[in-house]
Amino acid sequence: MTGPGGLPLLFLDVDGPLIPFGPRAGGHPVHPGGRHPSAAAGGNPLLDRIDPALGPRLAALACEPVWATTWGEEANAVVAPRLGLPHLPVVAWPAPSEQEERDARAGLHWKTRTLAGWAAGRAFAWVDDEITERDRRWVAAHHAAPALLHPVDPSLGLTDAGLRLLDVWLRTA
Numbered sequence: 766m767t768g769p770g771g772l773p774l775l776f777l778d779v780d781g782p783l784i785p786f787g788p789r790a791g792g793h794p795v796h797p798g799g800r801h802p803s804a805a806a807g808g809n810p811l812l813d814r815i816d817p818a819l820g821p822r823l824a825a826l827a828c829e830p831v832w833a834t835t836w837g838e839e840a841n842a843v844v845a846p847r848l849g850l851p852h853l854p855v856v857a858w859p860a861p862s863e864q865e866e867r868d869a870r871a872g873l874h875w876k877t878r879t880l881a882g883w884a885a886g887r888a889f890a891w892v893d894d895e896i897t898e899r900d901r902r903w904v905a906a907h908h909a910a911p912a913l914l915h916p917v918d919p920s921l922g923l924t925d926a927g928l929r930l931l932d933v934w935l936r937t938a
Contacts, residue, residue, distance in 0.1 A: 781894025781919035820848030
């Protein structure tokens with residue numbers, strides 16, 4: 766089932782969900798970029814942590830993926846090719862405001878209001894490593910359509926279990 770506007774949106778953060786970072790026993794798996802820029806070519810050394818196998822799995826989800834990251838258009842130039850994804854829409858973040866400062870003091874993530882607004886009444890899932898219960902409560906109170914806020918452990922990134930959860934939720938949203 767789909768809501769107004771078609772398929773549910775999938776807001777994707779990059780750092781944490783797609784590029785794992787932070788302490789991890791045994792270190793992080795490395796997936797050299799092949800024809801794409803890598804640490805050896807002077808690129809971001811963390812890009813080799815992007816698992817290219819995530820791309821087909823993300824592409825198979827019943828959703829419209831959208832970059833929700835400070836990488837902006839760079840996600841299309843650098844991350845999407847490593848995942849084999851097409852050019853995706855990118856959320857444009859507003860300039861910092863007094864409202865954002867009030868939200869931060871109240872424990873609301875700075876992306877939350879913007880993503881709910883961007884969804885404009887459509888169902889959405891949001892994958893990020895900084896989602897809290899406060900964000901979930903705010904979205905439940907201010908966004909009438911279904912929403913799944915899926916926090917990711919940044920040391921693990923988006924896992925098989927997380928992808929299965931997204932798949933089930935997106936098919937029923």
